[in-house]
Each structure stands twice: as C-alpha cells, then as structure tokens.
Amino acid sequence: MLFIKLFNLKNIILLVCGFVVFFKSAVSYFIDYEEVSHQITVNHPGEKAPVQATLIQILGKNRTTIGYKMDVVSVICLEQVCKVIPVTIYWDAVGNYQKYDIEKGQTLEKYEADVFAPEDYTKLHRILSDKQSPFKEVLLSEVLTVVVPGQDDVDAVSGATALKLDEKDTVPGAALTCYTLWHWVNGGLIPIIKDITGKTASYKQLLQFLNEESRPYFEVALKELARRQHYETSLVNLIISKSLMYKKDSNPTLDFFENGPKQVFQSALYELFVLGDKSQRIAVLQSFKNTSHHLNSLYLERLSEALSQTVSFQEISIFLQLIEENNVNSEAVNEALKPFLETDFLIARRVYWYLNTQLNLNKALRDEVQAFRLKYANKL
Numbered sequence: 001m002l003f004i005k006l007f008n009l010k011n012i013i014l015l016v017c018g019f020v021v022f023f024k025s026a027v028s029y030f031i032d033y034e035e036v037s038h039q040i041t042v043n044h045p046g047e048k049a050p051v052q053a054t055l056i057q058i059l060g061k062n063r064t065t066i067g068y069k070m071d072v073v074s075v076i077c078l079e080q081v082c083k084v085i086p087v088t089i090y091w092d093a094v095g096n097y098q099k100y101d102i103e104k105g106q107t108l109e110k111y112e113a114d115v116f117a118p119e120d121y122t123k124l125h126r127i128l129s130d131k132q133s134p135f136k137e138v139l140l141s142e143v144l145t146v147v148v149p150g151q152d153d154v155d156a157v158s159g160a161t162a163l164k165l166d167e168k169d170t171v172p173g174a175a176l177t178c179y180t181l182w183h184w185v186n187g188g189l190i191p192i193i194k195d196i197t198g199k200t201a202s203y204k205q206l207l208q209f210l211n212e213e214s215r216p217y218f219e220v221a222l223k224e225l226a227r228r229q230h231y232e233t234s235l236v237n238l239i240i241s242k243s244l245m246y247k248k249d250s251n252p253t254l255d256f257f258e259n260g261p262k263q264v265f266q267s268a269l270y271e272l273f274v275l276g277d278k279s280q281r282i283a284v285l286q287s288f289k290n291t292s293h294h295l296n297s298l299y300l301e302r303l304s305e306a307l308s309q310t311v312s313f314q315e316i317s318i319f320l321q322l323i324e325e326n327n328v329n330s331e332a333v334n335e336a337l338k339p340f341l342e343t344d345f346l347i348a349r350r351v352y353w354y355l356n357t358q359l360n361l362n363k364a365l366r367d368e369v370q371a372f373r374l375k376y377a378n379k380l
Contacts, residue, residue, distance in 0.1 A: 033066060034059040038196060042188045046076035046140045046180055055189070057196055064205060065093040065197045072184045074108055075177045076140070083109045087181060093197045094216035095190035097128055100181070110173030120171045127170065127178055128185045134169050135182040143179050198224030207235075210242060218242060219252045226259040236264060240271055243280075250276070250283040262293045270299075274306050278315070285318040289325065297328050304336035313346045320354045334358055338365060341372050348372065349380065 036057040041050045053070060060066040068091045073084050085106045090098040102108065108116040108124075116124075127133055170178050198220045201209065209221035222239065243253040250272070257265045273284045288295060288303075300323060307319065323333060340351040352372050355361065361369065373380065 040192055042192060044183055044187060046183065065200060067092045068193050076180045089185055091193055094220055095193040097185045108177060114173055123171055128182055131186055133182055134165055135179050138179060143176050194220050210238060215246060222252050222256040226256045231260045231264045236268055240268055243272060244275055247277055247279060250280050254283060254287040258291060265293050266299055278312055281315055285315060285322060288322050295326055297330050300326060300328050301330050301332040304333045307336060316347050316350055320350065329360060331360060334361060334365060338368060341368055
C-alpha cells in the first residue's frame with residue numbers, strides 16, 4: 001500500500017510540474033518580449049545641442065520589433081521655473097506614435113502652476129497623434145515670447161506665451177509642454193527608429209515588410225535591402241509591382257534601384273517608366289538626370305520609343321534635357337519625336353526647338369521642321 005501511495009504521489013508531482021511548465025510556456029508565448037537599449041543622439045528644436053538619450057527597442061516573438069519607448073522631459077524650460085516630469089513615449093516599429101505615460105502620482109502642469117484636467121490628457125494624446133499639428137512649424141522663440149501683463153492682446157489659449165493657436169490645437173496654458181512633447185514624438189527620433197528596425201530585421205522579416213499594407217514598412221525594407229545589396233530578380237519584380245501601387249512618392253523605390261547594379265537600375269526604371277502614371281514617369285526621368293549610372297545612346301533611344309502620345313509637356317521637357325545633357329545625336333530619337341510636332345502646341349514647340357538644332361535630320365524630317373516653322377512663325 002505504501003508503494004502505491006508513493007507511486008501516486010510521484011505521478012501527481014510530475015503532473016503538477018508538467019502543468020507548471022506548460023503554463024509558463026503558454027504565458028511566455030503570448031507575453032514574452034525583450035528590451036534592447038540603444039544609445040542615440042537626437043536633435044530637438046527646443047534644445048541648443050544634440051541630446052544623448054536611451055531608446056528602448058521592444059522585441060517580440062522571433063525577435064520581431066514590436067515597438068519602441070523612451071523617457072523624455074515633459075517640458076523644455078529655459079527659465080528654470082517649470083515643473084519638469086519624465087514622460088514615457090511609445091511608438092510602433094516604424095515610428096508611429098502610440099501613447100504616452102507618466103508616473104502614478106505625477107501631474108502635468110500649465111501656466112501659473114495650474115494642473116492638467118483629465119480631458120487635457122486626452123487632448124494632449126490627440127495633439128501628439130497629429131503629424132500635421134501647427135507645432136510642426138512653430139519656433140521655440142514664439143512659444144517663449146511672454147505677454148506683458150495688462151496688454152489687451154493676452155493669449156488665453158497658450159497661457160503665458162504670445163503664440164496664437166486655435167484652442168483645438170493646444171492645451172490651454174500648456175503650449176510649451178505640447179511643443180516639447182510633439183517634437184519628441186514626431187521629430188528626429190523617427191528616422192532613427194526606422195533605421196534600427198531595418199538593421200535588426202531578418203531577411204524574411206524585410207520581405208514581410210514589403211507586403212505590409214503600410215508605406216513606412218515598405219520604405220524601411222527598401223532602404224535596408226539596398227544596404228545589404230539584395231537585388232535578386234524575384235525581389236526586384238516584387239518591388240516594381242509594389243511601387244506601381246504607390247503612385248504618390250516613387251523616390252524610395254528609385255533610391256533603391258540607384259544603389260543597385262547598373263543593369264538592374266536601367267531595366268527596372270524602364271519598366272516603371274512604361275507602366276507608371278504621369279507622376280512616376282516624371283520621377284523616373286528626374287532620376288535619370290541625377291543618376292551616377294551612365295546612360296548610353298542605345299538606352300535613351302529605347303526610352304524615346306516608349307514615349308506615349310499622351311505625354312505631358314513636363315515629361316517631354318525633362319526627356320529633352322536628358323538627351324541634351326548626354327549629347328545624344330540620334331536619328332532614332334529624332335524620328336521618335338517627329339509625331340509630337342502635331343500634338344499640343346507647347347509640346348510641339350519644345351520638340352521643334354530641339355529638332356531645329358539637330359544637324360543630322362533626314363530630308364523628310366527637315367521638311368517637317370520647316371513646315372512647322374512657317375506655320376507658327378509668329379509664335380516661335
């Protein structure tokens with residue numbers, strides 16, 4: 001009987017231990033994270049010199065960056081008369097502001113030692129979340145300009161300052177606090193955060209970034225993949241496809257290809273030029289003008305043949321500047337430009353002035369140029 005009791009006790013102990021291990025493992029799966037400290041130097045427009053600070057990177061499962069946090073001062077006070085308390089700010093992995101925290105028992109203050117009301121904390125969060133807040137353009141000197149007591153033009157919104165802001169854009173009496181924290185949240189830390197996220201990501205994670213429904217993740221991935229010199233064909237095709245979806249700003253994509261091999265640069269930009277919209281075509285042409293890669297005549301001839309008849313004046317103008325700067329003297333380019341003599345007059349006139357300088361025009365094209373000159377003599 002004693003043996004049986006001991007055996008059962010042993011099983012119970014093993015069962016309990018197994019449950020504890022399983023429970024700890026399950027909890028770890030959901031809440032396990034690691035904090036990595038980074039000593040950084042960052043500029044804040046309210047500080048006279050760069051600030052040395054500690055930025056905490058928060059890593060989750062598979063060492064994926066979850067976000068960042070940093071302790072900052074609540075207010076930059078050059079007169080030493082403000083109550084300064086630490087504020088912890090949180091961002092996601094690409095520098096989007098998430099929230100702020102202050103220590104329990106601490107309060108933020110307004111002008112003349114008035115304290116924040118509960119609704120002021122909510123309003124401050126909304127102000128910090130607005131990347132286009134008026135504080136983006138405000139100078140510290142404007143915030144620190146004090147209204148002389150007795151003046152009629154007292155600023156009830158910003159407290160002691162002469163700064164004029166709508167009440168919706170600031171916490172009344174706390175413009176300096178709003179200014180200080182807004183620039184910590186939305187200023188020089190953002191590119192630092194993006195850079196750390198990119199450099200600490202695995203190749204697999206960078207590929208996931210490319211497929212995120214978020215432009216900042218896409219840009220972080222492009223910058224880091226270029227730094228690591230990843231220009232595999234499948235990756236290039238994916239980036240071209242994604243870039244054609246992002247029509248507003250092509251510069252990160254063009255920078256990625258600019259840093260790659262010449263052959264990849266030329267083939268990728270040609271495809272973006274052919275398949276992109278007007279803004280993308282203009283961005284590609286500007287990239288050609290600024291590139292360190294040499295563009296030979298054959299490539300530029302091929303590009304001229306891809307010019308659409310719906311091309312804008314700006315596109316034609318940049319293209320012709322490109323041709324002129326590269327000293328291209330090509331019959332193929334001239335022939336590709338010929339149809340534009342019969343399109344929009346501004347475009348036609350720009351093409352005419354270019355063709356009129358070419359010495360190798362064939363007879364048919366010379367006749368076309370001469371006919372254009374006679375037809376629009378009073379407009380040239």
